[in-house]
Amino acid sequence: MQEQQEDHTTHYQKNSLSLLGTIALGTGVMIGAGIFSLTGQMAELVGSAFPFAFLAAAIVVSFSAYSYIKVSNKYPSAGGIGMYLHKMYGHSLSTAFHALLMYVSMVIAQSFLARTFGSYTMQLFDVEQTAFWVPTLGAFLIAGIFAVNLTSNRYIQGTAYFLGLVKIAGILVFGVLGIYLMVSSGQTLESEISLVAAENDWTAFIAATALGVLAFKGFTTITNSGSEVINPRLNISRAIIISIASCIVIYALVGWSVAGNLSISEIIEARDYSLAAAARPAAGNVGVWFTVIIAIVATAGGLMASVFAVSRMLAMLTEMRLVPHSHFGMPGSIQKHTLVYTVLLGLVLTVFFDLSRIASLGIIFYLVMDTAIHWGVLKHLRNDIQANPVIPSLAICLNMLLLAGFGASKWQSDPLVIWVALAVMAVIWLVEYFFLKKVEQTEATHSHH
Template sequence: MDHQHSDDTENKGSISLSGGVAMGTGVMIGAGIFALTGQIAQLAGPLFPLSFVAGAIVTSFSAYSYVKMSNAFPSSGGIAMILQKAYGPGAIAAAAALLMALSMVISESLVARTFATYVLRPFDITGGPLVPILAVGVILFAFLVNIAGSRSVGLLSLIMAVVKIGGIALFGIAALWASGFQFAAASEASPGFDITGFIASVALAILAFKGFTTITNSGGEITDPHRNVGRTIMISIAICVVVYLIVAFAVGSSLTIDQIVAAKDYSLAEAAAPALGNAGFYFTVVLAAVATASGVLASVFAVSRMLAMLTDMKMIPHRHFGMSGPIRSHTLVYTVVIASILAVFFDLTRIASLGAFFYLVMDMIVHWGVLRFMRKEVKANASIIILALVFDAIVLVAFTSMKLQSDPLIVLYAAVAITAVFAFQRIYLSRWTAQQPSEEH
């Protein structure tokens, strides 16, 4: 892992605290609010705005493990570094890191399909072949920009982050103002509160915040990382929950729960029309296109970088398939191919569900590793990590329960895929855990 250390030394200090916040917030807001609001409302009912609050609370507890590890070992390795420090270079660390990479690819396809759904909304097209075609198109666009170099990605992502955060907040405030702050979603005709559905909805809300992990992947590049990684993560989560709440209440002020669920894949555009008229509708469509396109762009960059790092760390196998150039360009190709396949064959609901299963399982493995093997070294509070594990477990059980009722096949797909990842890594690496000689405690 010498190459990793040298990279960190060279890059240290290139991202300021404000730059890190813009990056993390931009990644989070790029996907969650447009893709997930309707799905969360379907599970949580009239209290769906509170799902974002609950998601932020669970994510804040989860972030503790990442913050403590990143503060102790600031590195561009991010989650891969955390897992390898905890479990050694074995199959558990590699499989969990691969689950994270795959959940990021899933997020990429989720945002790509959301882009297509919103762009087609003005033409009253809600299905058919144009949705996957446009989704694949925006993924290919992100691939071309990434091939042009990381400087292009960084600058474009920063500009788009500022535009979409301001634009989404403006949409929410304007829609709330136009509706007179009446919350239509909580009307008497709405379904009642269901505790299991609400807890299950938190699994999807967590996906709207999981972009904070991108910050840990840049730990070695943030100025004064021992202090600023944690600050960057918590400020980003705080900004996101405020923006999400404004938008959730804005959607709820314009539409009833039934209307939100009926338009779940494009609920923000649907909410804009009665509140703000045609101009608001088109503004929201353009805003969604910018936000989701930039989300795909940032996601492709982050995933391909993580896969390249896992390859360099000998945690996953690599095949060139006749391609020339560096490993990073190969992992870019793998990333866009997998994301494109998902975008073609899965709808938004199934893509989001798959991402939630992958992420929650990986998150619990991270917490257990820090609690069991690294707690004393990084001076972490065991109670906070245990609470993070308990919250994840409760949300995962509730989400699985709901999906077994509504779509048992996606639970089967997730279980088979997760089992396959662990079995594959066990065969490839031939051992579950292996303590690193240089890091014996």
């Protein structure tokens, strides 16, 4: 065993990701949980207007993607967002705080995937205690993915790539078949898709759009694999644009399919597993099995890609001395340690929070971090990367609108989520504040000697 030596470096392979591989990774993370459980959560907020909320989310994300494309064209990096923030705000509290928000929001996305996996898997069994089994299955999945992530990069990329393709193909089949069955049986849409439901309540529509953003935010995973992409200056922006576009098409198909086979009240009732429920009336048990298997592949594949990207981002921040790091007596590289922290945090969230709360926390943290990226582009990098200031400014306004609408909606329905979000942000801010002070002091004493 040669590996037992204290190896605290991170390992990257330049040029190991093709354009197709990059798109598969991005689309893979996006389709992961997004479509399987968000459809129901969004329908719960805006009823029959949920497909429009998906579209609105796609528009918001398209504005948002501009900043990431501009920065990654100029500075492709394996640390992705952590590095971008560093370029904008230097070695500062602002960089550390927002990078950790991104980290936490990505870990939240993992527990979201894990619980979605549990909710769908339970559709195959006739069990009453779903409250116990959903988080338990989710926890098992995270543990399994942890084991896979301890192996090599090649293996992860190969598996994630394969699962990504299976899942995208499966979801397309689901969407097309659902619409075909709906049309062939001569029925119109079960749940009339309309904007009427949303007109009276704009906060609900804005809140649903905010949730919809979660279904697209996987494109940021692409920027995390920056330096590994072949010809990154060209391919990163291509991959981001293609991933977002393909997700819009796929979500439209699926949304239509679900709305065609279930009424709004049925979608809401089955909100954690709405796709499986939609398959039942049209295609019976075979349909349910098919959908659950795709959901399992989708969530497992998404989790694998995500755990890999997130633990690597934390390793990067650790190397930049932006976050405190303790080995807790563990052997191996920093990336192995960050993998352990990432998995433990994901397990805690999976066990203690339900799907809608996990999604709410994720979207709050993501929007705050995303706004910091656009502000950084406007304030610090505008001339350097030749960005058009109008687009990031618009992205900031849209983010603020979503945060306000989402916050207002949650404040009425589930204020605990807002308190937890604020508490977590406060803790991150304080811990980082004292940690960076300590780093400064040690550097100051070193420079005196």
